[in-house]
Amino acid sequence: xxxxxxxxxxxxxxxxxxxxxxxxxxxxxxxxxxxxxxxxxxxxxxxxxxxxxxxxxxxxxxxxxxxxxxxxxxxxxxxxxxxxxxxxxxxxxxxxxxxxxxxxxxxxxxxxxxxxxxxxxxxxxxxxxxxxxxxxxxxxxxxxxxxxxxxxxxxxxxxxxxxxxxxxxxxxxxxxxxxxxxxxxxxxxxxxxxxxxxxxxxxxxxxxxxxxxxxxxxxxxxxxxxxxxxxxxxxxxxxxxxxxxxxxxxxxxxxxxxx
Amino acid sequence: xxxxxxxxxxxxxxxxxxxxxxxxxxxxxxxxxxxxxxxxxxxxxxxxxxxxxxxxxxxxxxxxxxxxxxxxxxxxxxxxxxxxxxxxxxxxxxxxxxxxxxxxxxxxxxxxxxxxxxxxxxxxxxxxxxxxxxxxxxxxxxxxxxxxxxxxxxxxxxxxxxxxxxxxxxxxxxxxxxxxxx
Numbered sequence: 001x002x003x004x005x006x007x008x009x010x011x012x013x014x015x016x017x018x019x020x021x022x023x024x025x026x027x028x029x030x031x032x033x034x035x036x037x038x039x040x041x042x043x044x045x046x047x048x049x050x051x052x053x054x055x056x057x058x059x060x061x062x063x064x065x066x067x068x069x070x071x072x073x074x075x076x077x078x079x080x081x082x083x084x085x086x087x088x089x090x091x092x093x094x095x096x097x098x099x100x101x102x103x104x105x106x107x108x109x110x111x112x113x114x115x116x117x118x119x120x121x122x123x124x125x126x127x128x129x130x131x132x133x134x135x136x137x138x139x140x141x142x143x144x145x146x147x148x149x150x151x152x153x154x155x156x157x158x159x160x161x162x163x164x165x166x167x168x169x170x171x172x173x174x175x176x177x178x179x180x181x182x183x184x185x186x187x188x189x190x191x192x193x194x195x196x197x198x199x200x201x202x203x204x205x206x207x208x209x210x211x212x213x214x215x216x217x218x219x220x221x222x223x224x225x226x227x228x229x230x231x232x233x234x235x236x237x238x239x240x241x242x243x244x245x246x247x248x249x250x251x252x253x254x255x256x257x258x259x
Numbered sequence: 260x261x262x263x264x265x266x267x268x269x270x271x272x273x274x275x276x277x278x279x280x281x282x283x284x285x286x287x288x289x290x291x292x293x294x295x296x297x298x299x300x301x302x303x304x305x306x307x308x309x310x311x312x313x314x315x316x317x318x319x320x321x322x323x324x325x326x327x328x329x330x331x332x333x334x335x336x337x338x339x340x341x342x343x344x345x346x347x348x349x350x351x352x353x354x355x356x357x358x359x360x361x362x363x364x365x366x367x368x369x370x371x372x373x374x375x376x377x378x379x380x381x382x383x384x385x386x387x388x389x390x391x392x393x394x395x396x397x398x399x400x401x402x403x404x405x406x407x408x409x410x411x412x413x414x415x416x417x418x419x420x421x422x423x424x425x426x427x428x429x430x431x432x433x434x435x436x437x438x439x440x441x
Contacts, residue, residue, distance in 0.1 A: 022431045027341065028402045028409050031349035049328075055338045056330040057438050060384055061403055062337040067291030068298055074308050075286060078315050082279075151327045156272045164269040169327070180265050257272055257323065 018050050025054035151176065155231050157252035165252045168231060175217040175225070177208060182252065185235065192236045193217055194246060195224040207240045208233065229256045267332040268325075275323035286315055289333060293340045300344035300406040310343045348406045387437035395430030398423055 015023075023029050024037045041048055154175070157166040165182045168175055177193070185191055194202040205224060208215040225231070234241070235248040267288065273281035290311060297307035297314075317339060329335040388396065401407045401415060413423035 018435075019428065019431070022435070023427075025338075026399065026402045026427070026431065027345045027406050028412070028427060029349075030408055030410075034346070034349055052328045052330075056334060057384070057434060058403065059330065059334045059337045059341065061388075062296045062341070063292065063333070065292065065295040065299060065404070068295040070290045070294045070311065071308065074290070074294075074311050075283075077308075078286070078312050081312065081316055082319060153268055153272055153325065153327070156269050164266075164273075167265050167268055167272075178265055180269060257275060 017047055021047060021050040022054050022058075024051060025058050153257070154225060155254040155256050157231060157233060157254035159252060166233070166254075168254070170220075170225065173218065173220055175205065175220050177215045177217065179210065179213045188238055189248070190236050190238055190240055191233050191251070192240050192246070194232045194234060196230045196232055197223075197226070197228060202232065202246055204241065204244065205231075207236075225256055227256055230254065231256065271318075271322050271325050271332050274319060282315075282319060285318075285332075289336055290315070292333070293336060296337060296340050297344050299404050300341065300348060306347065307344075310340065310347065313343055314340050345406055349408075383438055384434075387434050390437055391430050391433055394426045395433065398426040399430045399434075402427060 020029075020037060024034065029037060037047075041051060151169045151171040153167060154170045155168040156164050157168060158164050164180050166180060167178045169178070170176075175193070191208040193205040193208055195205055196202045203224060205220055206217040208217070231254055232246070232250050233252040234246040234250045236246070237248075241247050267285060270281045270285040270288075274285065293314060294307060294311055297310045298304065301307045301310065314336065318336065325332060325335055329338060391399065397416070398412050401412045402409075407415060409424050409427065410420060412427070413420040416423065
């Protein structure tokens with residue numbers, strides 16, 4: 001990673017991948033070069049990784065701009081579009097002319113075709129649109145080479161008052177727990193993390209040893225954090241439950257959101 | 260600062276489950292910043308408002324696809340916003356539009372870094388930006404914030420295209436080395 005952009009110049013005059021990735025994120029590529037790059041992004045994991053590194057480097061620059069007040073209509077339009085999509089998803093057979101969100105189009109027969117497309121295809125096209133966008137393609141396509149390094153959010157554990165207290169992320173076979181807003185633990189107690197699946201007995205994932213607000217639980221097998229699992233944290237005696245089952249109060253719970 | 264980045268991750272997870280309140284909260288927290296990005300790049304309010312709508316609709320439907328590889332939630336949202344804007348302005352060249360006034364520009368006087376998140380190495384970025392020479396910084400800024408291509412940067416500064424390209428490449432190279440492997 002110490003190679004400079006100049007050092008990476010390849011023979012034959014083609015710009016090095018890292019330079020193209022940097023220019024893509026910076027935004028200097030021409031329209032056609034940008035399109036070519038976006039199509040390559042979907043197929044080349046190495047290019048995606050370089051691009052993401054440049055996104056992490058450069059895009060925080062946007063925080064240097066002074067926030068600008070957003071007109072209230074923007075949120076109203078977003079809500080209307082969401083409700084419109086939801087409505088169509090639920091009532092896809094509803095005649096188009098009864099849709100309330102595009103009256104100006106409905107009243108004009110010339111707009112029938114595009115509107116028919118909008119009304120019948122909006123959910124599908126929006127989905128397609130999302131998935132073909134380069135920024136999402138990386139997630140849709142497996143990144144085998146980097147799988148072990150990727151850290152994914154898998155759950156939020158909340159108190160019984162539904163207040164988020166922990167974020168749980170997965171990296172390989174480890175879970176990384178980060179404290180958002182958890183109460184302190186008495187010195188003679190420990191927090192223990194559990195995996196609960198259906199009506200099976202809870203299985204311990206380990207004791208939570210916090211360092212700087214984070215704890216790592218290692219050797220977590222996939223079945224312990226599969227989709228139907230609820231994670232829970234209980235307050236236990238020092239060094240964990242003596243029985244192998246939760247003995248103290250369950251302080252935080254949350255469902256696995258994705259695996 | 261760390262907590263606020265995680266808070267936004269928590270909001271995103273809730274949004275992935277269809278939580279409209281969380282969606283509204285993340286909108287309130289992030290939309291003014293993203294609007295500034297879009298306004299500056301697109302130079303037209305109506306276009307910036309449209310992009311902002313697209314970005315948040317995207318977010319609503321793709322919240323569960325967030326990947327930490329893309330940086331913090333805020334950075335990811337900035338990436339989506341910038342990509343949308345740049346795609347647009349490449350379709351409609353900028354030359355007919357004036358640069359936006361200074362009110363939406365970076366202001367270093369009021370400590371713009373005070374509200375940003377540490378996990379994206381903003382302090383480091385800030386230090387590294389200081390290390391760019393003035394030509395490099397100006398070129399990088401015109402490209403990044405104003406959406407200019409190499410040709411447009413060269414024309415704006417009335418310098419040869421080769422000079423603009425070189426300054427940009429050296430600026431990027433310096434930033435990469437200065438920031439290390441993040």
